[in-house]
Amino acid sequence: MATPVVNAVLDRQSYAPGDMVTLTVTYSDPDSKAAQITVTGTDAAGHPASVTVSLNVVDSVALSVTDDGARAWTKVSDTGAVAVYSTTA
Amino acid sequence: MLVTVVARDRAGHAATAMAAASIAAPSALTRGVQLTREMVGPWRLQGCARGAEVLAPLTASQMQERLSLYPSWGRPSWIPAAPWTAADLTDAANHGGIVPVGGTSVMGYQIPAGTWVVAHRDLSASGLVVEGDCSGTRAAWPGVLFIGCRMRAGYDSPGFLNQNGQSAGGITWVMYCDAGGKSTAKADKCETIFESQSYMPRDHLYVIRSHLSNATTLAFLRNSGDAAIENFGENVTDFGFGDFYHLNGVANSGGQSATLWLRNNLALARVPGSTALTDVVQMAADDGAYLGGGRNLDGSTGYQVRANLLGGAQYTLQLGYDKSNTVSQVRDVHVIDNDFTTSQFPESGEFGIAYKTPDFTRYGNEWSGNRWLDGPNAGKLITAPGASN
Numbered sequence: 001m002a003t004p005v006v007n008a009v010l011d012r013q014s015y016a017p018g019d020m021v022t023l024t025v026t027y028s029d030p031d032s033k034a035a036q037i038t039v040t041g042t043d044a045a046g047h048p049a050s051v052t053v054s055l056n057v058v059d060s061v062a063l064s065v066t067d068d069g070a071r072a073w074t075k076v077s078d079t080g081a082v083a084v085y086s087t088t089a
Numbered sequence: 090m091l092v093t094v095v096a097r098d099r100a101g102h103a104a105t106a107m108a109a110a111s112i113a114a115p116s117a118l119t120r121g122v123q124l125t126r127e128m129v130g131p132w133r134l135q136g137c138a139r140g141a142e143v144l145a146p147l148t149a150s151q152m153q154e155r156l157s158l159y160p161s162w163g164r165p166s167w168i169p170a171a172p173w174t175a176a177d178l179t180d181a182a183n184h185g186g187i188v189p190v191g192g193t194s195v196m197g198y199q200i201p202a203g204t205w206v207v208a209h210r211d212l213s214a215s216g217l218v219v220e221g222d223c224s225g226t227r228a229a230w231p232g233v234l235f236i237g238c239r240m241r242a243g244y245d246s247p248g249f250l251n252q253n254g255q256s257a258g259g260i261t262w263v264m265y266c267d268a269g270g271k272s273t274a275k276a277d278k279c280e281t282i283f284e285s286q287s288y289m290p291r292d293h294l295y296v297i298r299s300h301l302s303n304a305t306t307l308a309f310l311r312n313s314g315d316a317a318i319e320n321f322g323e324n325v326t327d328f329g330f331g332d333f334y335h336l337n338g339v340a341n342s343g344g345q346s347a348t349l350w351l352r353n354n355l356a357l358a359r360v361p362g363s364t365a366l367t368d369v370v371q372m373a374a375d376d377g378a379y380l381g382g383g384r385n386l387d388g389s390t391g392y393q394v395r396a397n398l399l400g401g402a403q404y405t406l407q408l409g410y411d412k413s414n415t416v417s418q419v420r421d422v423h424v425i426d427n428d429f430t431t432s433q434f435p436e437s438g439e440f441g442i443a444y445k446t447p448d449f450t451r452y453g454n455e456w457s458g459n460r461w462l463d464g465p466n467a468g469k470l471i472t473a474p475g476a477s478n
Contacts, residue, residue: 006096008106015090015110019136023108027096059098067092088136089090089179 002030004061015089023065023073023085031059118319121398122428122462124354129321130300131209131237134265135181143181144211144239152212156205156257157220158227164205173206178236181209188234195236195264198297198386203231204260213241213271216249221257225291232259232293240268241303243277247284248309256288263296269324270303273360277303278328284309287344287376295386296320306337311376313383315341316349326360334364338402340371341392343409346383347421348372350394356430357401365439366402370394372409372422374445379409381421381453391421391453398462399437400430406443410478419447423455429471431464441474448476 004027011022035057040050065073065085076084090110097103118124132139147167154165164170164187173186174193185206192202200206212235221230240249249268250261263283270279282304285294294308294315301307302324308317317339327334338355341348355369372379372392381391389395392409399405409419429437436442449456456473 001098001100001102003102004096004098004104006094006104006106008092008094008108010092010108010110013110021090021110023092023094025094025096025106029096029098031098059100061096061098064095064097065092067090071090 001059004029006063019089021087021089022076023087025063025065025083025085026081027061027063027083028081029059029061031057033057118352120396120426120428121319121352121354124319124321124352124398126300126321126323129265129298129319130267131239131265132267133298134179134237135209136179142237144209144237145184146211147214149214152215152217155218155220156233157218157223158230159220159223162220167210168205168207173208177208181237184208184210188231195234196298198262198264198295200234200262201231201260204262205233207233207235207238209237210235211239212249213239215242216244216251218251218253219257219261220253220255221259224255225258230257230259232257232261234262234264235266236262236264238266240266240282241271243270243279244282244304245280247286248281249283252286252288256286256291258291260293260295261285263294263299265297266299268299269301269307270328273303273324273326273328273363275328275330278330279304281306281309285312285315287311287342289313289345305334306340308339309337310339310341310348311345313346314348314385315345316351316386317353318349318351318386319353321354322357324360325357325366326363329362336364336366336402337371338366338369340368340373342373342376343379343414344377345379345392346381347385347390348392349385349387349389350397351387352395353397355397355399356432358433359401367404368402368407368438369399369405370397371407372419372445373407374409374411374414378414378418379420379422379447380418389423391423394422394424394427396426398428398430400462401433401438403439404441404444405429405438406446408443408446410447410476411445414478416448416476416478417452420452420454422447422449424449424459425455426458428460428462430462435464442471443474444477446474446477449473
């Protein structure tokens with residue numbers, strides 16, 4: 001099991017009190033990866049047949065957002081790789 | 090503002106990312122006419138609508154704890170021991186602390202190291218006794234900063250702050266507060282909101298960016314160098330009692346060497362059922378002469394009535410040439426760049442702009458840049474009134 005990867009970016013460098021603040025978080029987990037399973041069968045005459053299935057191995061990641069001002073952060077969206085949060089400055 | 094994001098997988102492996110941004114001070118004002126009710130008070134500090142601010146109340150019992158270095162008192166239990174700096178300014182969950190070594194700059198004002206800070210509190214349950222260093226008999230006391238607080242109750246003189254007849258020896262800062270009576274109803278009578286006690290030159294009272302309303306006097310600045318800066322005032326009233334009250338906006342009392350009225354919004358309408366305001370800015374002549382020469386918070390000297398929005402009352406300005414003060418004893422008076430409104434009366438005040446007026450041609454007095462904000466003479470300069478008492 002590996003450690004998740006996360007990055008956070010605010011939409012501005014400075015805000016006035018009362019402004020909307022938007023935070024975009026991109027995240028992933030190295031343990032999450034796509035895989036394919038191929039099953040091959042061969043008859044007595046030596047004729048092969050294969051079937052392949054795809055699957056995603058997902059190590060789910062939980063996000064928490066806090067700041068030094070004890071603001072309440074609201075999750076606006078989350079694609080599983082990019083989450084957007086907002087609060088008020 | 091420092092934001093921390095923690096990503097944690099099911100196995101408990103965690104990664105952290107941080108993002109930082111600054112929250113700027115409100116835009117700088119150049120004139121009181123630009124100031125609105127929304128730009129002052131705790132709601133502005135918390136960035137929310139007025140009334141939606143979150144303030145932690147203190148009980149009347151808690152407020153019995155004095156701000157005093159007398160041995161049996163000390164710092165009240167509800168002022169945290171933690172360092173408090175301007176970085177904590179907008180954090181409604183932070184209720185203050187002590188300004189660390191080096192001080193901290195709040196909205197451009199340098200708050201001295203050691204200042205006790207009371208933040209985001211509702212202090213309406215009672216008044217507070219502020220004794221500080223007890224007239225210099227205790228260790229030095231830098232002062233107290235009330236920031237983002239509410240003080241709304243029926244305070245008699247001397248208002249929310251009571252010094253028990255002692256010089257506190259420090260600065261009392263009132264910033265982004267909401268203060269005065271609870272309403273203009275008779276039961277909510279509030280005589281004065283803040284009144285300093287003429288302990289010169291040790292004590293100072295600075296009232297900044299606050300909402301002041303529902304009182305017979307909004308602020309009474311009686312130390313040399315006290316200041317009212319960028320406050321929004323309204324509802325100066327006698328509460329319908331029918332007694333004689335001297336209704337003022339922001340006043341001093343005479344005997345000070347400097348006072349600053351800067352960029353306030355003080356267009357004061359008469360409250361229905363109340364007697365008329367006497368004046369909006371009052372330099373009273375009760376405690377001595379106005380000889381000037383003292384230093385204000387912004388570095389100016391003397392009595393500065395500057396860049397305010399002013400209007401209303403019988404006379405909008407009362408300027409110190411009264412009672413035992415002779416014309417040569419009212420000096421260093423600077424009435425500069427104010428906007429006078431006709432919203433209450435065609436001449437700003439019911440009977441005019443100013444009375445008890447010093448000699449603006451001498452004694453270091455100055456009248457310049459004062460204009461009509463509105464009315465038939467909007468934008469025109471107002472000539473200096475002649476000396477009179």
